[in-house]
Amino acid sequence: EADIYQTPRYLVIGTGKKITLECSQTMGHDKMYWYQQDPGMELHLIHYSYGVNSTEKGDLSSESTVSRIRTEHFPLTLESARPSHTSQYLCASTLAGGPSGELFFGEGSRLTVL
Amino acid sequence: AQSVTQLDSQVPVFEEAPVELRCNYSSSVSVYLFWYVQYPNQGLQLLLKYLSGSTLVKGINGFEAEFNKSQTSFHLRKPSVHISDTAEYFCAVSWAAGNKLTFGGGTRVLVKP
Numbered sequence: 404e405a406d407i408y409q410t411p412r413y414l415v416i417g418t419g420k421k422i423t424l425e426c427s428q429t430m431g432h433d434k435m436y437w438y439q440q441d442p443g444m445e446l447h448l449i450h451y452s453y454g455v456n457s458t459e460k461g462d463l464s465s466e467s468t469v470s471r472i473r474t475e476h477f478p479l480t481l482e483s484a485r486p487s488h489t490s491q492y493l494c495a496s497t498l499a500g501g502p503s504g505e506l507f508f509g510e511g512s513r514l515t516v517l
Numbered sequence: 518a519q520s521v522t523q524l525d526s527q528v529p530v531f532e533e534a535p536v537e538l539r540c541n542y543s544s545s546v547s548v549y550l551f552w553y554v555q556y557p558n559q560g561l562q563l564l565l566k567y568l569s570g571s572t573l574v575k576g577i578n579g580f581e582a583e584f585n586k587s588q589t590s591f592h593l594r595k596p597s598v599h600i601s602d603t604a605e606y607f608c609a610v611s612w613a614a615g616n617k618l619t620f621g622g623g624t625r626v627l628v629k630p
């Protein structure tokens with residue numbers, strides 16, 4: 404069973420607020436990812452990290468930012484939330500050098516911006 | 518650009534009937550193939566994967582998939598579905614060892630009694 408945790412699971416917040424979605428894993432994985440999942444299911448990679456102090460933007464442009472100060476922790480921040488940010492955000496991790504592409508996912512953070 | 522296509526966005530199926538979910542990808546060079554399942558209000562979990570070897574791959578919960586290099590396909594099958602198989606299913610491809618995954622658009626399976 405995967406040990407990757409996301410908080411909060413659900414968040415309803417007003418426009419203009421700053422939010423941070425937390426993601427932690429206890430598996431010692433080097434690679435971590437953030438995906439945005441639309442209501443229509445499609446997954447879009449918005450950020451990834453291959454290790455401490457390494458962050459890269461994904462395939463879909465996002466106004467969010469990420470940091471990777473510790474191996475186990477990969478938080479995502481929105482400085483000023485807008486209704487267009489309403490979505491589900493999924494965090495994932497994998498072991499560098501492990502079976503290619505086998506990701507372990509958290510349960511997701513569903514964000515609603517009013 | 519590399520792409521993954523799941524041809525069916527929704528598949529309704531009766532309980533105990535077979536189901537096949539189709540997945541095609543854009544290039545067959547050094548691919549690693551995956552199927553993930555997402556149950557309601559949960560993250561994704563791995564159903565099965567193809568890295569090399571036998572083209573028929575068996576996964577959890579009675580699912581299997583077949584890698585077809587000439588048709589660049591990796592279709593998922595189950596001979597007899599249960600109500601509990603109601604979920605969203607994602608095909609994913611990595612075109613190089615350690616590279617990022619590209620996901621298909623997903624297929625929603627609704628199993629009816």
